[in-house]
Amino acid sequence: MTTRTLAVVSAGLSSPSSTRLLADRLADATTAALHDRGVEVRVEVVELREHARDLADHLVTGFPNAALRPVLDTVAGADGLIAVTPIFSASYSGLFKTFVDVLDRDALDGTPVLLGATAGTARHQLALDHAMRPLFSYLHAAVAPTAVFAAAEDWGAGGVAGELGARIDRAAGELADLVAARAPAGPVDPFADVPDFAALLSR
Template sequence: MTERRIAVISSGLSNPSSTRMLADRLLAATVAALTEQGVRAQSDVIELRDLAHDITNNLLTGFAPAPLEEVINRVVSADAIIAVTPIFSTSYAGLFKSFIDVLDPDSLTGKPVLLGANAGTTRHSLAIDYAIRPLFTYLHAEPVSTGVFAASSDWGGSADEVAPLSARVERGARELAEAIVRRDPVTDADPFDPDTYLGKGRSFGHLLGGLAGE
């Protein structure tokens, strides 16, 4: 049985959070779909809430503190990403965007991504397609067709019976699993390759504060 690794990015602010609940469901469904195809999956679940100060420091200085650097390495070296954010003011959370901003712009090229979002009402369900998907497309990642949105009602007795959350989760997970299987496994970069920063897929320009002039 082959093995792949999934990085799960959850940017919920509360603890516990419905963002993390959705992330966990997407991960479990993806692992199950991969198992059906003879692929063993490992995962790294990343709570951005725990890294908020380090992310801010990276934006201000251009250098990632060690805990954040380790998380960045996990994300850029994963075979696929599950990215879940709450929706605030019709778009992704500021913490979510700030984390994306500290990644090297080329580090997600070609990487399959399953997008998830949650909000209090279904009125924000289109935010995945008009806000989050363009962000990952700009970074040359490859979001799967199905984005999974969960409103507060999806967790209660008034859940949508026509297109229940479970069905949307399973569809998105199957698409991500298929995208993972189609690609070759990600291999560790050469630590002496001058095109990468310490084998971590980060450019020297980014290391030296490429965001400083923004």
């Protein structure tokens, strides 16, 4: 079997959180779908709440600190990404947007991405299409057609096994197809765009 890396970014603010719960369900379903396609998976989970101060430092200094750099490299070097955020004021959270803001400009270029969101009410579900999908399209990510929204009532009796479970499985299958069809991502090389000074001096 080939092995691919799946990065899972959760922007939940509490511990435990419904955002992390949804992220884990999506990761488990995607892992199973990739196994069915003959692909082994290494899952790397990023809890943004653990890096809130690191992200704020990056915003004001322009550089990631030692704790944040591996997180950015994990996301940039992944073969696929699951990104889940709580919805506040009809859009993604400020913590989630801050993380996206500090990613390298081309970090998600062509990367298969599955979008997820949570909120207390189903009235916020359109945020996936009017806020999150345009954001990742701007980043040139390959966004899976199905995004998954989970309101508080979706976690009730039969929720995960019922309609929410069906949405998770459908979205996971779409992401698995995108990841399996893509050439494996290589390691992130921070010096890839450094000019060849010997060649420059020989001109």
